Amino acid sequence: MITPPPYIQSIKPYVPGKPIEELQRELGIKEAIKLASNENPLGPSPKALTAIKEHMGNINRYPEGGAYYLRKALSEKIGIKEECFIFGNGSNELLDIAVRTFMTPEDEAVMAWPSFIVYPLAVQIIGAKSIKVPLTSDLRHDLSEMAKAITDKTKIIFIANPNNPTGTINYADEFEAFMKDVPEDVLVIVDEAYYEYVRDPRYPDTLEYLKDGRNILILRTFSKAYGLAGLRIGYGMTKPEIVTEMNKVREPFNTNSLAQVAALTALEDEEHLRKCIEINEEGKKYLYSEFEKLGLQYVPTETNFIFVKLSGITSQELYGRLLKQGVIIRPIGEDSVRITIGLPEENRKLIEALKRQEVLWTSSF
Numbered sequence: 001m002i003t004p005p006p007y008i009q010s011i012k013p014y015v016p017g018k019p020i021e022e023l024q025r026e027l028g029i030k031e032a033i034k035l036a037s038n039e040n041p042l043g044p045s046p047k048a049l050t051a052i053k054e055h056m057g058n059i060n061r062y063p064e065g066g067a068y069y070l071r072k073a074l075s076e077k078i079g080i081k082e083e084c085f086i087f088g089n090g091s092n093e094l095l096d097i098a099v100r101t102f103m104t105p106e107d108e109a110v111m112a113w114p115s116f117i118v119y120p121l122a123v124q125i126i127g128a129k130s131i132k133v134p135l136t137s138d139l140r141h142d143l144s145e146m147a148k149a150i151t152d153k154t155k156i157i158f159i160a161n162p163n164n165p166t167g168t169i170n171y172a173d174e175f176e177a178f179m180k181d182v183p184e185d186v187l188v189i190v191d192e193a194y195y196e197y198v199r200d201p202r203y204p205d206t207l208e209y210l211k212d213g214r215n216i217l218i219l220r221t222f223s224k225a226y227g228l229a230g231l232r233i234g235y236g237m238t239k240p241e242i243v244t245e246m247n248k249v250r251e252p253f254n255t256n257s258l259a260q261v262a263a264l265t266a267l268e269d270e271e272h273l274r275k276c277i278e279i280n281e282e283g284k285k286y287l288y289s290e291f292e293k294l295g296l297q298y299v300p301t302e303t304n305f306i307f308v309k310l311s312g313i314t315s316q317e318l319y320g321r322l323l324k325q326g327v328i329i330r331p332i333g334e335d336s337v338r339i340t341i342g343l344p345e346e347n348r349k350l351i352e353a354l355k356r357q358e359v360l361w362t363s364s365f
């Protein structure tokens with residue numbers, strides 16, 4: 001039997017949740033709601049759905065490898081040159097491409113922890129080393145400690161801003177101080193998957209660092225606020241020379257044609273995006289209020305999910321209890337859960353399910 005190297009053998013594959021329909025069948029429940037994967041509950045722009053239908057007849061053709069029209073539209077909207085963009089099968093793929101392009105097994109990548117699980121996985125897949133720096137006491141990236149963790153082996157630094165799973169952000173002044181400490185030969189990857197949801201004015205404008213010629217790769221996606229998670233399309237913004245190198249590793253037709261069409265149309269439908277953000281803000285305020293009544297300790301979020309710290313019950317136990325009531329959330333470690341903000345009726349169902357738990361919530365912060 002052929003075997004992979006040890007660093008591959010030790011990887012624990014990502015285990016996706018079962019389809020809602022299958023869970024309903026197994027548990028004998030109806031009308032389950034999924035608040036586990038940070039999906040947009042309102043769904044994609046109706047105009048994007050129309051565009052998909054109109055282009056269905058062209059799927060016998062390979063997609064445009066460089067996402068020509070989407071590239072032009074984003075360039076005009078964001079205000080940077082077309083050659084600064086690279087597109088991926090979700091921003092996940094771009095993380096993987098960057099690691100395979102710029103790292104070797106002898107290199108290191110610095111990241112906060114806990115953060116997005118794909119960062120250490122992408123590094124481990126090539127046999128390199130992840131340097132994990134604990135979050136601050138308020139569950140944000142400790143950028144000063146991350147800067148201290150940089151060595152001559154560091155090739156990439158991952159920053160999730162906002163962070164997943166905590167929903168927290170780092171501020172412009174912190175990021176400015178951090179970037180001053182980053183050597184010129186290190187690539188800073190800033191994952192802004194939840195960019196559209198951020199309301200805090202202290203959020204950094206990372207595009208300014210790209211315009212200044214820094215080695216920065218800014219990742220955004222159409223999976224979250226734009227509601228196109230099932231089509232898998234995201235984009236990166238970086239220096240043209242970095243795009244050139246990453247394109248050597250990128251598969252030629254990695255973003256499908258329907259995803260490109262849907263993303264282009266969704267980008268134009270600003271009214272739908274505004275509605276999605278408004279529903280998220282309303283849901284956030286409602287859940288904050290209800291969590292406080294229940295005595296649940298939550299972390300204020302700049303995303304479409306809320307990180308909740310538990311006391312008196314484990315995350316798996318709460319997950320199991322809510323699952324039986326048709327509410328699916330995401331356990332995080334032993335004592336925390338991540339809950340996606342849903343539609344108003346979904347948020348109410350969540351709260352009613354929580355109220356039915358005979359749990360003594362106590363403060364743990």
